[in-house]
Amino acid sequence: MNILVVDDDVELCTLLSRFLEKHGYTVYSASDALQALDILERHDVGLIISDYRMPHMDGIQFTGMLKADPRHQGTSVILMTGNADGNVQDKGLRKGVAMTLEKPLDFNQLLNLVRFAE
Numbered sequence: 840m841n842i843l844v845v846d847d848d849v850e851l852c853t854l855l856s857r858f859l860e861k862h863g864y865t866v867y868s869a870s871d872a873l874q875a876l877d878i879l880e881r882h883d884v885g886l887i888i889s890d891y892r893m894p895h896m897d898g899i900q901f902t903g904m905l906k907a908d909p910r911h912q913g914t915s916v917i918l919m920t921g922n923a924d925g926n927v928q929d930k931g932l933r934k935g936v937a938m939t940l941e942k943p944l945d946f947n948q949l950l951n952l953v954r955f956a957e
Contacts, residue, residue: 872901891920
């Protein structure tokens with residue numbers, strides 16, 4: 840499965856990409872939602888792991904835009920957030936986010952969710 844990691848924290852994006860690649864996944868990365876949308880035009884992706892707070896648009900807005908496109912309606916989205924506010928989770932679920940993960944990330948939990956999304 841191809842995975843797209845979207846986070847403006849370059850170090851975290853690199854760390855996640857390397858971790859997932861070690862587990863056999865092909866990983867693309869983007870520093871914001873606009874770059875992610877460009878990648879999605881060129882590559883088939885089965886799962887997106889996106890940060891909530893990003894420049895240009897947040898992860899919930901990005902998910903809403905993604906789910907409005909028939910080509911990506913079946914793409915699963917995991918939203919990462921440093922804000923455990925239930926409001927973020929509720930908004931995300933309404934826009935099509937499959938799961939919300941709190942930062943700092945538990946990489947074992949993330950890997951289990953990725954495997955579940957396959």
